[in-house]
Amino acid sequence: MSVLGITLMAACEQDSEAPIASDFMQGIEGPVVFGMVSYLTASGVREGRIEADTAFTYADTSRVDLRSMTVVFYDEAGVERATVSGRTGEWNPDTDQMIARGDVLLFVHRDSSNLRSQEIHYDPESDRIWSDSATVRSLADGSVTTGSSFESDIEFENIVVQDPRGGLQRIF
Numbered sequence: 001m002s003v004l005g006i007t008l009m010a011a012c013e014q015d016s017e018a019p020i021a022s023d024f025m026q027g028i029e030g031p032v033v034f035g036m037v038s039y040l041t042a043s044g045v046r047e048g049r050i051e052a053d054t055a056f057t058y059a060d061t062s063r064v065d066l067r068s069m070t071v072v073f074y075d076e077a078g079v080e081r082a083t084v085s086g087r088t089g090e091w092n093p094d095t096d097q098m099i100a101r102g103d104v105l106l107f108v109h110r111d112s113s114n115l116r117s118q119e120i121h122y123d124p125e126s127d128r129i130w131s132d133s134a135t136v137r138s139l140a141d142g143s144v145t146t147g148s149s150f151e152s153d154i155e156f157e158n159i160v161v162q163d164p165r166g167g168l169q170r171i172f
Helices: 003-013
Strands: 032-042 045-057 064-074 080-091 098-108 113-123 128-131 135-138 143-147 149-153 160-162 165-170
Touching: 064 098, 080 113, 113 149, 135 149, 135 160, 143 160
Parallel strands: none
Antiparallel strands: 032 045, 045 064, 064 080, 080 098, 098 113, 113 128, 113 135, 128 149, 135 143, 143 165, 149 160
16 A cells, blocks of 8 residues: 555544634624624714724624724714724614723824723713723823823813823823
8 A cells, every 4th residue: 555545544534523613702693793894873974983803793682892993983074083992892883882991092183192091981872982990191292191080072172081190291
């Protein structure tokens, strides 16, 4: 018998098992979307764009779990107002409420400032964005303010950092 024949016989004798999904993936009952892009609209006007590396949907709820997510908010003229990015997040397509989690960065385009926190919430019904977690706000001039949390309107004109500390520090 040739070497090729022996090799083929040995290959046929090996048990081959199909790959098994992780416990997490087995718990997903709805579609999994890779490279997800969706838009937030109100009365037919685009108010935002949601992007995620991966989106997990569930049959029993309208919640969508996002991985490596980014949300861009637009003003009435369609100009980018702010961008939020985080490692994970949740989005409710019925209400457009969102939560970004894990090293979240909120970049305000108008003044090039940013806010960092571990969790940021967005509620279009109340027209606000906020965090109940420790927050660091950095302005374009390099000043930094830290606080216990923050709240802002969606226009990012009234950003309030709770229990502020700093403000005169410079980032070099």
